[in-house]
Amino acid sequence: MATTIRTRTAVTALSTAEQAFSLLTCEPAPLVFDARPVPGLPDTTMPLDELRTLLMFNRYDSDTTDELWRQLAHHARHWGPAWVVGAIGVALPALTHLECRLRGGRWRRRR
Numbered sequence: 001m002a003t004t005i006r007t008r009t010a011v012t013a014l015s016t017a018e019q020a021f022s023l024l025t026c027e028p029a030p031l032v033f034d035a036r037p038v039p040g041l042p043d044t045t046m047p048l049d050e051l052r053t054l055l056m057f058n059r060y061d062s063d064t065t066d067e068l069w070r071q072l073a074h075h076a077r078h079w080g081p082a083w084v085v086g087a088i089g090v091a092l093p094a095l096t097h098l099e100c101r102l103r104g105g106r107w108r109r110r111r
Helices: 013-024 048-057 062-078 081-107
Strands: 032-034 045-047
Touching (some): 013 048, 013 081, 032 048, 048 081, 062 081
Antiparallel strands (some): 032 045
C-alpha cells in the first residue's frame, strides 16, 4: 500500500507576494530598477531581486533608503501593478521578519 505524505504549507499574503515577485524578477525580462539617481547605491540598473539582496546584506544611511523608497513608491503609484508587486517584493524580508515577531508574540502564553 502506497503511503501519501502531505506537507502543510500555509498560503499567506506574504507567500503569494513572494511568488508574484519571483515571477516578476525571473529571466528573460526581470523588472529592473534604475539605481543611478539614488545616492549611495551602485551607479547602475539592477533587477529588483538583486536590489533586495543588496538591501538585505548592506547597510545604507537614511538618505539613501529614503530616496530608494521614494523612487519605489513613485513607480508603484505611476507605473502600474507590476511595480506595486515589485515594491512589496523588495520589502518582503522586513515584512516577513515583522510577521514572525508578531505571530510569535501572539502564540506565547503568559504564566
